[in-house]
Every structure is written in C-alpha cells, then in structure tokens.
Amino acid sequence: MEEMILKIEDLCFSFRTYAGEVQAVRGVELGLKKGESLGIVGESGCGKSVTAKSIVRLNPDDVGFYKRGSINFDGKDILNLDTKELLKLRAKDIRMIFQDPMTSLNPTMRVGKQITEGILNAFPKMKKAEAKQIALKALKDTGIPNAETRYEQYPHQFSGGMRQRAMIALALAVNPKLLICDEPTTALDVTLQAQILKLIKDLQEIYDTAIIFITHDLGVVANIAKDIAVMYAGKVMEYGSSNEIFYNCKHPYTWGVLQSIPKVDADKSVPLIPIPGTPPDLFSPPKGCPFAARCSYAMDVCKKVEPPKFIMENKHYVNCWLYHEMAPKTINPITGQEVSL
Amino acid sequence: MKKDKNKISQSAQSVSSEKINVTKEMFVSIKEGSLDAEAIKRPSLSYWKDAARRFTKNPIAIIATVLLAIIIIFAIFAPILSPFTYDENNWAISNQSPSVEHPFGTDNLGRDLWVRCWEGARVSLTIGVLVAFVNATIGILYGGISGFVGKALDNVMMRICEVVGAVPQMLWVTILVIILRPGFMPIVIALSATGWIGMARLFRGQVFQIKELEFVMASKSLGTGSIWIIFKHLVPNAMSPIITSMAFAIPGAIFAEAFLSYIGLGLPLPLASWGNLASNGANVFLTYPYQLIYPSLLICVTMLCFTLIGDALRDALDPRMRT
Amino acid sequence: MLKYTLKRFISLILTLFLIATLTFFLMNAVPGDPFALDRDTPQVIRDALNQKYGLDKPVFERYLIYMGNLLKGDFGMSMKFKGQSVVDKVATTMPISAMVGLGGVLVGVLIGVIFGIVAALNNGKTFDFIVIIAAIVGVSIPNFVFATLFQRFFGVTLNVLPVFGYKGLLYLVLPIFAAAMQNIAFYARMLRSSMLDVMNQDYIMTAKSKGLTRKSVIFRHTLRNSLLPLVTSFGPMIAGVLTGNFVIEKIFGIPGIGNAMIMAIQGSDYMMIMGLTIMFSFITVVMYFIVDVLYGVVDPRIRIS
Numbered sequence: 001m002e003e004m005i006l007k008i009e010d011l012c013f014s015f016r017t018y019a020g021e022v023q024a025v026r027g028v029e030l031g032l033k034k035g036e037s038l039g040i041v042g043e044s045g046c047g048k049s050v051t052a053k054s055i056v057r058l059n060p061d062d063v064g065f066y067k068r069g070s071i072n073f074d075g076k077d078i079l080n081l082d083t084k085e086l087l088k089l090r091a092k093d094i095r096m097i098f099q100d101p102m103t104s105l106n107p108t109m110r111v112g113k114q115i116t117e118g119i120l121n122a123f124p125k126m127k128k129a130e131a132k133q134i135a136l137k138a139l140k141d142t143g144i145p146n147a148e149t150r151y152e153q154y155p156h157q158f159s160g161g162m163r164q165r166a167m168i169a170l171a172l173a174v175n176p177k178l179l180i181c182d183e184p185t186t187a188l189d190v191t192l193q194a195q196i197l198k199l200i201k202d203l204q205e206i207y208d209t210a211i212i213f214i215t216h217d218l219g220v221v222a223n224i225a226k227d228i229a230v231m232y233a234g235k236v237m238e239y240g241s242s243n244e245i246f247y248n249c250k251h252p253y254t255w256g257v258l259q260s261i262p263k264v265d266a267d268k269s270v271p272l273i274p275i276p277g278t279p280p281d282l283f284s285p286p287k288g289c290p291f292a293a294r295c296s297y298a299m300d301v302c303k304k305v306e307p308p309k310f311i312m313e314n315k316h317y318v319n320c321w322l323y324h325e326m327a328p329k330t331i332n333p334i335t336g337q338e339v340s341l
Numbered sequence: 342m343k344k345d346k347n348k349i350s351q352s353a354q355s356v357s358s359e360k361i362n363v364t365k366e367m368f369v370s371i372k373e374g375s376l377d378a379e380a381i382k383r384p385s386l387s388y389w390k391d392a393a394r395r396f397t398k399n400p401i402a403i404i405a406t407v408l409l410a411i412i413i414i415f416a417i418f419a420p421i422l423s424p425f426t427y428d429e430n431n432w433a434i435s436n437q438s439p440s441v442e443h444p445f446g447t448d449n450l451g452r453d454l455w456v457r458c459w460e461g462a463r464v465s466l467t468i469g470v471l472v473a474f475v476n477a478t479i480g481i482l483y484g485g486i487s488g489f490v491g492k493a494l495d496n497v498m499m500r501i502c503e504v505v506g507a508v509p510q511m512l513w514v515t516i517l518v519i520i521l522r523p524g525f526m527p528i529v530i531a532l533s534a535t536g537w538i539g540m541a542r543l544f545r546g547q548v549f550q551i552k553e554l555e556f557v558m559a560s561k562s563l564g565t566g567s568i569w570i571i572f573k574h575l576v577p578n579a580m581s582p583i584i585t586s587m588a589f590a591i592p593g594a595i596f597a598e599a600f601l602s603y604i605g606l607g608l609p610l611p612l613a614s615w616g617n618l619a620s621n622g623a624n625v626f627l628t629y630p631y632q633l634i635y636p637s638l639l640i641c642v643t644m645l646c647f648t649l650i651g652d653a654l655r656d657a658l659d660p661r662m663r664t
Numbered sequence: 665m666l667k668y669t670l671k672r673f674i675s676l677i678l679t680l681f682l683i684a685t686l687t688f689f690l691m692n693a694v695p696g697d698p699f700a701l702d703r704d705t706p707q708v709i710r711d712a713l714n715q716k717y718g719l720d721k722p723v724f725e726r727y728l729i730y731m732g733n734l735l736k737g738d739f740g741m742s743m744k745f746k747g748q749s750v751v752d753k754v755a756t757t758m759p760i761s762a763m764v765g766l767g768g769v770l771v772g773v774l775i776g777v778i779f780g781i782v783a784a785l786n787n788g789k790t791f792d793f794i795v796i797i798a799a800i801v802g803v804s805i806p807n808f809v810f811a812t813l814f815q816r817f818f819g820v821t822l823n824v825l826p827v828f829g830y831k832g833l834l835y836l837v838l839p840i841f842a843a844a845m846q847n848i849a850f851y852a853r854m855l856r857s858s859m860l861d862v863m864n865q866d867y868i869m870t871a872k873s874k875g876l877t878r879k880s881v882i883f884r885h886t887l888r889n890s891l892l893p894l895v896t897s898f899g900p901m902i903a904g905v906l907t908g909n910f911v912i913e914k915i916f917g918i919p920g921i922g923n924a925m926i927m928a929i930q931g932s933d934y935m936m937i938m939g940l941t942i943m944f945s946f947i948t949v950v951m952y953f954i955v956d957v958l959y960g961v962v963d964p965r966i967r968i969s
Contacts, residue, residue, distance in 0.1 A: 056873065087877060090873060091875030096870075096873040098869065098873075103865060104869070105867055106870075108892075109884075109885070170870075299368050301368055302371075504678075504679050504682045508944070508945040509945075511910070515925075520695070522695070599806060600806075603914060604929060604930075605929060623812050623915065627815070627816060633812060637809045640806060644806070648800060648803060652800075
C-alpha cells in the first residue's frame with residue numbers, strides 16, 4: 001500500500017478584510033499518493049486556488065490565516081514548519097505553476113537565469129555550470145526548440161505557449177515530489193491547451209511527480225487526473241476517481257456542471273443547462289449546504305444543516321443530504337438511475 | 342528565531358457545530374425560489390454620482406475640503422470684520438509680536454499682519470483659481486482644435502507647444518512680468534499665457550482617444566457641426582483629467598506668485614499677497630520669525646489641501662475604480 | 665539610431681532659433697527704452713557698444729545683428745557692469761549652480777528612494793504612514809520655506825553650518841538640502857507606489873514559490889523592476905539641474921546663475937536679462953536633447969522604431 005504523500009485534513013483558511021472575515025476554505029479534506037494526480041475543479045471563488053497555495057503557505061500572511069486543520073506532506077507538518085524548512089520545501093519538494101504565463105515571469109531577467117536561480121536555490125552546493133545544464137535539459141524536455149538561444153532571452157521574446165513551457169521547465173527542473181498547477185491552461189487558446197496538458201502528463205511520467213491540477217473546466221482534467229475533487233464555496237462537494245466523477249457522479253452540483261458542458265457527440269437539439277444563480281458570499285456563509293440556494297433538489301434540511309460525508313466504496317464520497325436514509329427517492333440525471341450510495 | 346505567525350497549535354480542534362436533530366419532516370423538497378444566495382442588487386449610479394460618492398466617502402478629502410472652506414471664509418470675512426486695514430501705517434506699533442489685538446503681529450510699517458494675511462489670501466487664491474480656469478480654457482480649446490483637426494495643423498500647433506514648453510515656465514513668466522510691470526493682472530496674464538501647455542497636451546490626448554470611438558463617428562454622420570461634437574461628447578469624457586489637473590494647477594499658481602515675489606517681481610506694496618508677505622518675512626526671519634511663519638503656514642496648508650483634494654479627485658474620477 | 669539623433673538635432677536647432685527670436689522681441693517690447701545707455705557713459709564706450717550691437721539702429725536690424733552675434737557665441741554684455749559679458753557671467757556662475765542643482769537631485773533621489781522602498785516593505789505599518797504623510801506634506805511646502813527654516817535652525821539655533829555666501833563647499837550643504845527636500849518627497853512617493861505595484865505582480869509569486877528568501881525576492885526581483893519608472897523621471901529632473909534654483913540661491917546668497925538673473929532683473933540690466941534668458945533656455949533645451957538621445961541608447965525599442 002503506497003504511502004500518502006500529501007494529507008490535508010479539515011483545512012480552514014480565512015482572510016481578514018476591512019469588513020470582516022472572509023472564509024475562503026471551510027473544512028477541506030484531500031489526499032494524494034506519490035506519483036498520482038489529483039484534479040480540483042470548481043468555479044471562480046470556490047477556494048481551490050487558496051487551498052493549493054495553502055499547501056506551501058503562499059497565501060498572503062498579513063491578511064490570511066489558518067483557522068483550523070492540518071496539512072501533512074511527506075511526514076512533515078506544513079503548518080508548523082519553521083521558515084527555513086518551508087523555503088527548502090518550496091525550493092525542492094513542492095513547486096507551483098500559475099495561470100498567466102505573460103505575467104508570471106520576471107520581465108527584466110533572462111529566462112535561463114530564472115530557471116537556474118531556482119535550481120541553485122534547491123541545491124546550494126551545486127556549481128553554476130551544472131545548474132545551467134540542468135536548466136537547458138528542462139527547457140528541451142518541455143519541447144522548446146533552440147534551448148541554448150532561448151536560455152539567454154527575455155520573457156517578452158517568448159510566445160504565450162512557450163512561456164508556459166518555460167514555467168513548467170522552471171518548476172520541474174528540480175524534480176519536485178509534488179507539482180501544483182493553478183489553472184495553467186486557462187489563459188491559453190484551445191490548441192495550446194491540449195499541447196500543454198499532454199506535456200504535463202508526459203512529464204509526470206518521466207519525472208514521477210505527483211500533480212495537483214486546478215481548473216474550473218471539468219473537461220480539462222478528464223485525461224490528466226486520476227482522482228477529482230469538486231469544490232464549491234470553500235468546501236469539497238464530491239470526491240472520486242475520474243471515471244466515477246464523469247460516469248457515476250452523485251452530487252447535484254456535479255450534475256449541473258456536467259450538464260452545462262458542451263459535448264462533441266451531443267445531440268444538437270438538447271440544450272445546455274446552466275446552473276442558475278451565483279455562489280454565496282463567503283463573508284457570511286450559509287448555514288446549511290452552500291449549494292442549497294441553487295439546487296433543484298434542495299430540501300428543507302439542506303438549508304438548515306450541513307450535509308455529512310457519505311462514503312461509498314473505492315473512496316468515492318459525496319456531501320449531500322440526498323444520500324441520507326430519510327431522503328426521498330430521486331433520479332440521477334446523468335445515469336438515469338435512482339440515487340443511491 | 343522569529344516565531345512563525347503561521348504556527349497553529351495542534352490542540353485547536355474543530356469547533357463543535359450545534360447538533361440539530363435531523364427529522365423526517367426536514368427532508369421535504371423546497372422550491373428553488375430563494376436564489377438570494379447571490380448579490381444584493383445595488384442601484385447603478387451614473388458616472389458623476391458615483392464619483393461624487395467616492396469623493397465624499399474619502400475622509401482625507403473631506404477634511405481638506407473643510408479646511409479649504411475655512412480658509413476661504415476667513416479670506417472673505419476677516420478683513421471686513423477687522424478694525425484695521427491692510428495699508429494702514431502706524432510706526433508706533435511696528436514689528437510687534439503676535440498679541441490679542443494683532444493676532445499675527447505687525448510688520449515694519451506697523452500694519453496689522455492678520456488683515457494683510459487674509460487680504461493676501463484673497464489675492465493669492467483669486468490668482469490661483471483664475472489662472473487655473475484660464476489655463477484649462479485655453480488648454481481645452483487649443484488641444485481640442487489641434488486634436489480634432491489633426492494632421493498638418495496639429496503638427497504645427499504641437500511644435501509651438503514644444504518650443505514654448507522647452508523654456509522653463511518661470512523664465513517666460515519673469516520676462517512677461519518685466520514687460521508688463523509687476524501687478525495683479527500682469528501676473529495673472531503671465532501665468533495664464535504659459536501654463537496651458539500641459540492641459541492642451543492632456544486634452545489633445547483625450548481627443549485622439551475619443552475620436553476613434555464609434556459614437557462620435559455616428560454623430561458626425563448625422564451632420565452635427567464639428568465643434569459641437571467636440572464639446573458635447575468629448576468634454577464630459579475628458580473632463581476628469583482636466584479637473585484633476587486644475588486642482589493641482591491652483592497650488593502651482595500660488596507658488597509661482599510667491600516665487601515672483603521672492604525675485605522682486607511680486608505685487609507692488611502696499612498690496613498684500615501671500616507671496617510678498619512671505620518674501621518680506623523671509624528677509625527679517627532671523628529677527629521677527631512670526632512675519633514669515635504665518636504667511637508660509639497659510640501657503641503650505643492651502644497647497645496641501647489642494648494636493649489632497651486633487652489626489653482624491655483623481656481617484657474618484659478614475660473610471661477603472663468604479664465600484 | 666543615427667536618423668533618430670539627426671531628427672532630434674534639427675528639432676533642437678529650430679527650437680533654439682525660435683526661442684532666441686521670441687525672447688529678443690519680447691525684451692524689446694519692454695516699455696521705455698530698455699537698451700538706452702546711462703547718460704554718463706563715456707562716448708568711446710557708447711560708440712563701441714553701438715557698433716557691436718547696433719543699439720542706435722531700428723529693431724529689425726538689431727535683431728539681425730543680435731542673431732549674428734549669437735552664432736559667434738556672443739550673447740551680449742551687461743549694461744550696468746561695464747565690460748562683463750553674458751558668457752563670462754555664465755561661466756563663473758554656472759558651475760556653482762550646477763553643484764547645488766546636482767547635489768539637490770542626488771541627495772533627493774538617494775534619500776527619497778530609500779525611504780520609499782522601506783515604506784513599501786513596511787506597508788500598513790507606522791513607518792509607512794509617516795512616510796506617506798511626510799511625502800505629501802513635503803511636496804506642498806515651497807522650497808523657500810525649507811530654505812529659511814534651515815537657515816534659522818542649522819545656522820542660528822544650532823550654529824553648525826554657514827548660511828550665507830559662498831566661501832567653500834561647506835556653504836553649499838544647506839542649499840543642497842533645501843533643494844533636495846521636494847525631490848525627497850517626490851521620489852519617496854514614487855518608489856513606494858512602484859514597489860507596491862511590483863510586489864503585487866505574478867512573477868513575485870513565482871519567485872516566492874521557488875523557495876527564495878524574502879531578502880532574495882526583494883533584491884533580485886522586486887527592486888530592479890521598481891526602479892524602472894525612476895529612469896523615465898530623470899530626464900526633466902536633470903534638465904533642470906544646471907539652470908539652478910533662483911530662490912534658493914537668493915536666500916543663501918549663492919552666486920549662481922539664478923542669482924545673476926535676479927540681480928539683472930533688479931538692476932534693470934536688460935541686455936543681461938535677455939542674454940541670460942537665452943542662455944538658460946539653450947542649456948535646458950540642449951540637456952533635453954542629450955537626455956532624449958540617451959534614452960535611445962538605453963531603450964532598444966526606441967532605437968529600432
């Protein structure tokens with residue numbers, strides 16, 4: 001049985017604002033094994049990015065604070081790590097890539113130097129020449145042609161897709177144990193999206209890195225994630241393997257998301273059904289299930305009490321009252337069958 | 342070693358949520374009418390109303406405006422209410438330190454400095470506001486015409502701007518005041534004649550931006566006269582940087598007037614302006630400091646108020662910061 | 665690059681010509697007869713001046729003579745102080761003005777930048793608030809107020825520094841600081857907002873995610889990008905350095921070019937006023953030109969366009 005490399009338990013993270021506390025993450029539980037990939041899917045503002053940054057404590061520490069919970073990585077208690085250890089962790093073990101390749105690279109520093117900087121930071125005793133070789137190899141691995149020339153260039157001389165590749169090279173050059181991708185394809189057009197996704201998948205196998213892939217687009221994670229967590233309003237609504245989520249999902253929110261995605265082979269006469277309404281304000285989060293206000297299956301209990309976790313076989317779980325024994329019979333719109341655990 | 346802020350103690354466990362008993366009755370479907378999860382619909386305000394709202398919500402702006410209002414009120418009423426006039430010589434009481442009778446003291450000719458300071462306020466503020474308005478007017482007309490007509494005319498007009506602007510403004514002003522002889526109107530004319538360049542460039546830039554927008558094209562095709570187009574459509578849109586510029590131009594004019602006084606081209610005595618009061622005060626600063634302190638204080642406070650108001654205006658009128 | 669420089673150079677010459685013309689005609693518009701010589705001027709000198717400057721001829725001829733002299737480098741002579749030419753005056757006074765001006769800029773930039781950076785790094789804390797307030801207030805206080813305050817405080821009360829005249833470099837300390845005050849306020853504000861802007865950028869997040877220490881992030885990434893806007897502000901600032909600061913020179917009695925101008929104005933020495941004005945403008949315009957060309961060197965985008 002493989003060890004869990006990352007274990008997040010009951011993570012609660014909030015921001016202090018002039019008007020009060022905004023609860024961005026409200027009790028998230030996630031786990032990841034070595035070399036595996038996890039997708040976190042949710043709409044804007046659901047807390048997926050904050051969750052990811054929490055793993056390496058990259059949220060602003062003057063206005064953000066951990067209310068509760070624990071994050072365990074490779075045996076280390078992240079939230080109680082001292083600064084020196086934390087920086088070492090960020091340098092070597094856990095790396096991130098971000099959404100906008102245009103602004104994620106320092107415009108006044110050569111690309112090669114930015115990569116080498118990361119390598120030397122992770123391995124302080126390494127010689128500069130050796131670090132440069134590693135950086136060049138990383139550039140080549142991400143499919144950037146003429147790596148030697150590109151090494152000396154500035155970010156504005158790269159195209160958008162190449163910049164994202166450079167970001168990936170920067171992150172993977174030190175062979176981290178975990179790579180967190182925060183919406184890396186959102187700012188790219190569809191063809192580039194596909195390329196970058198394939199690249200990340202291929203590199204994952206070569207480097208044997210665990211991956212957390214964050215996106216609002218369920219379609220994007222289909223190929224790349226082994227497990228998927230669906231987040232809404234700071235909580236995980238449903239969690240399961242990729243297959244389970246796509247073909248046997250249980251939560252009304254996930255149903256809504258799947259129904260609103262255009263499919264290549266869908267009948268053109270069947271309309272896309274968007275989910276009405278907008279997410280709740282996290283200043284004063286609703287008492288019960290956060291999705292209740294927009295859910296067509298909502299019951300009285302949903303508005304009053306938070307649903308507990310209902311765990312099925314093969315670690316698929318869902319937080320929804322529909323799976324309580326006292327709930328009325330309902331039809332799962334995706335599978336057409338009766339709702340059951 | 343510094344204590345890490347993010348250390349949370351292991352003992353901080355979950356807060357127990359109130360245990361509500363879940364009963365069968367609660368599993369009743371409810372209509373999804375309550376989509377009140379989302380935003381309270383705020384009434385959408387017009388641009389100017391929104392800007393005004395943002396300005397008035399800024400505490401610094403309010404304080405600065407109130408201070409300025411106080412100064413203006415004093416400028417209007419203090420000389421009227423005082424028993425002394427600004428040019429009343431009385432050698433017997435010359436160079437007296439501040440007292441109840443003379444709150445700001447007296448100068449070397451025995452004139453009451455309180456009255457002179459507030460008379461000076463009238464003069465300096467008037468100069469400032471006048472110059473700002475004239476600069477804005479000339480600037481809008483010049484920049485508007487240059488920007489709207491474009492091409493060759495624009496080239497020539499901008500060249501002129503460059504040449505006039507290449508020389509430090511104070512130099513032109515100095516020469517103009519020498520020619521016209523120091524006085525209230527000459528100073529206003531000199532400052533107005535040279536300070537419009539910034540506004541003209543600013544407005545011309547705005548004109549270029551807006552010229553490209555479609556609604557202006559549409560308006561043109563309907564046959565409305567060209568000057569009218571400029572005024573009706575462009576002025577409201579381009580007004581915000583102009584207004585902000587004006588707020589900053591007023592202290593600039595006040596300072597320029599003070600500068601002229603220092604080099605001997607200020608208002609001739611016995612007229613009082615903050616500039617010549619400060620200049621005279623500086624000459625005797627080491628013996629009678631109060632003669633410089635009060636006019637300088639007034640200048641500084643006024644300039645500060647205008648700067649803060651200008652800053653606040655800039656933020657309030659910025660369309661990108663619309664809430 | 666050469667084409668760019670040539671274009672700017674032609675522009676420069678044109679501007680100089682127009683300024684000289686404008687100034688000449690403005691000066692000749694002064695009521696009364698500004699260029700009339702004192703009644704007690706000896707005839708011999710009168711003749712010499714008339715010959716050189718055509719003072720007895722109509723305006724337009726005088727203009728041509730004047731422009732011709734300009735090309736030869738003769739900016740005119742003082743009418744009041746016999747025998748002193750404008751060029752001489754400038755040569756003796758400009759270095760001093762330049763020292764004060766340059767000193768004011770250097771001190772202002774140095775101190776302002778440091779304060780701005782430290783304020784940004786302590787955003788929201790007390791030091792930050794102090795700097796913001798000091799900067800706004802500093803910009804609102806005219807430099808003559810600072811000048812006189814310094815005179816009183818450092819010269820009289822503490823009696824540590826000389827406050828008037830110029831008998832050595834020590835005499836320049838207070839004038840330089842008085843000139844620097846507004847620069848300090850300006851640059852502190854600029855650097856602070858520049859730093860805060862940069863610190864919010866995505867690439868700073870990337871740098872942090874690489875595990876760099878706070879110090880490394882600041883020095884290797886934040887600072888360099890924050891200093892960029894500084895460079896663009898240098899142009900106008902440098903151009904003003906040489907022309908000196910009238911008021912500061914008057915208050916501290918520094919015999920600089922600004923002081924020369926004031927003396928000329930107060931003495932109604934119109935030839936000198938005209939000559940100095942044109943000289944001032946020429947220097948300013950030439951400085952702008954040099955700065956423009958330097959921009960072209962520093963910023964490759966301009967070179968290529």
